[in-house]
Each structure stands twice: as structure tokens, then as C-alpha cells.
Amino acid sequence: MSSVTRMANSKLPTPWGTFTLIGFEEKGTGKDHAALVMGNIEDSPAVLARIHSECLTGDALFSLRCDCGFQLQAAMERIAKEGRGVLLYVRQEGRGIGLLNKISAYNLQDQGKDTVEANVELGFDADMRDYTICADMLIDMGVKQLKLMTNNPRKVTAMETLGIEVVERIALQEGRNPFNEHYLDTKAGKLGHMFKDTPQK
Ligand SMILES: Nc1nc2c(ncn2[C@@H]2O[C@H](COP(=O)(O)OP(=O)(O)OP(=O)(O)O)[C@@H](O)[C@H]2O)c(=O)[nH]1
Numbered sequence: 001m002s003s004v005t006r007m008a009n010s011k012l013p014t015p016w017g018t019f020t021l022i023g024f025e026e027k028g029t030g031k032d033h034a035a036l037v038m039g040n041i042e043d044s045p046a047v048l049a050r051i052h053s054e055c056l057t058g059d060a061l062f063s064l065r066c067d068c069g070f071q072l073q074a075a076m077e078r079i080a081k082e083g084r085g086v087l088l089y090v091r092q093e094g095r096g097i098g099l100l101n102k103i104s105a106y107n108l109q110d111q112g113k114d115t116v117e118a119n120v121e122l123g124f125d126a127d128m129r130d131y132t133i134c135a136d137m138l139i140d141m142g143v144k145q146l147k148l149m150t151n152n153p154r155k156v157t158a159m160e161t162l163g164i165e166v167v168e169r170i171a172l173q174e175g176r177n178p179f180n181e182h183y184l185d186t187k188a189g190k191l192g193h194m195f196k197d198t199p200q201k
């Protein structure tokens with residue numbers, strides 16, 4: 001049984017083109033999630049896709065502590081350029097620990113901890129995300145194969161495990177700056193993020 005229910009849809013004009021915005025409700029929690037769709041994404045060929053975890057600070061408040069806002073914009077631009085693709089905007093703020101805990105983690109980082117150490121000190125794993133809802137949103141929209149824009153190999157493995165084939169991983173390296181260098185280097189070192197494209201097959 002799917003973990004999400006499709007609830008509503010509308011047009012969403014953006015600076016890069018007009019997407020269809022689809023709203024989903026997560027059955028277990030009542031949380032809402034969104035998909036931005038352009039073109040016909042059902043069936044083949046593989047669909048250009050981004051699974052974007054919510055980052056209020058980066059996506060909406062222009063934070064330079066991370067690369068999220070830059071990745072979000074780049075992904076929307078690439079999908080619009082291709083004329084076909086999907087971006088899942090998933091409400092997994094702070095890699096699943098929520099905004100308030102992420103702010104506490106930032107406070108620890110201000111005192112010298114890295115992103116992983118800060119999570120652990122607060123009693124969380126480095127990454128608490130579960131991608132089941134992402135696979136179920138894609139299945140609901142008829143998507144079976146992805147060209148996935150991510151540096152995170154765990155997203156690729158998760159999709160494959162959940163029955164969505166990733167035919168290509170496209171690196172999304174955007175917005176490196178003096179404030180997020182250490183964060184990006186920690187992701188590469190401790191969380192296994194990769195900053196080059198890899199064909200999967
Ligand atoms: N706990 C915690 N979460 C953070 C921190 N910085 C950013 N985030 C969250 O991390 C999530 C984005 O994950 P990232 O690890 O940056 O990247 P990713 O989604 O795993 O991989 P990409 O697909 O390559 O972007 C968002 O939900 C952010 O809110 C931090 O220092 N601590």
C-alpha cells in the first residue's frame with residue numbers, strides 16, 4: 001500500500017517555466033509534500049529528477065551555511081531546460097530531525113562541531129531520512145526510471161531498493177562558498193557524497 005495520497009494539483013509559474021505542482025499527504029504523519037512536474041513523465045525514457053529535502057534556511061532564507069538553495073534553483077533550471085522532469089520537495093527538514101533540532105545543531109557547529117558530530121551530540125543519527133514516500137510519490141505519478149540529480153549515493157541505493165531504477169546519477173555541485181566549504185567537505189568525507197557524475201549501468 002502506498003504511503004502517500006495525491007491530494008491536489010495546480011500550475012506553478014516560475015522564472016524558468018511553468019510547472020505542475022502536485023500536493024501529497026503522507027498517510028502515517030499527515031505531513032504534506034510536493035512534486036513539481038514538467039512535461040509527460042510517465043514511462044520511458046528515464047526522467048530527469050531531483051529529490052530535494054526541505055531546508056528552510058537554505059531554500060527560503062538565503063543561508064550560505066549549506067548548498068540547498070543553490071541546488072534547488074539549479075535543479076529547477078535543468079528540468080525546465082530539458083522540458084521534462086520532476087522535483088520532489090520532501091518535508092524532511094534537517095535530514096529528518098526537524099527545524100528546531102537543526103538550529104541546535106547549527107549552534108553546536110558555531111562552537112566547532114561538524115554536521116555529523118552535532119547530530120550525534122543531540123542524540124540523532126547523522127541522517128534520519130527514509131525515502132519510501134519519495135518512491136511512492138514517483139510510482140503514483142507513473143515514474144519508473146530516473147536520471148537522478150544528487151551527490152548522495154544513499155538516495156540512489158534507496159530508490160533502487162524501493163523499485164525505481166536509477167539509470168544515471170548527475171552530480172549537482174552548486175554554490176560552494178567560504179561558509180559551506182567545511183560542510184561540503186564533511187559530506188564528502190563522512191557521508192560519502194560524490195561530486196562527479198556516474199552512469200549507473
Ligand atoms: N541535521 C542537519 N541537517 C542539515 C544540516 N545542513 C543541512 N541540513 C539538511 O540536510 C538536508 C539536505 O541534505 P544534504 O546532506 O545537504 O544533501 P542530500 O540531500 O543528502 O544530497 P544531495 O542530493 O546531493 O543534495 C536538508 O534537509 C537540510 O535541511 C546540518 O548541519 N545538520
Ligand SMILES: [Zn+2]
Nearest residue numbers: 055058066068
Ligand atoms: Zn540546506
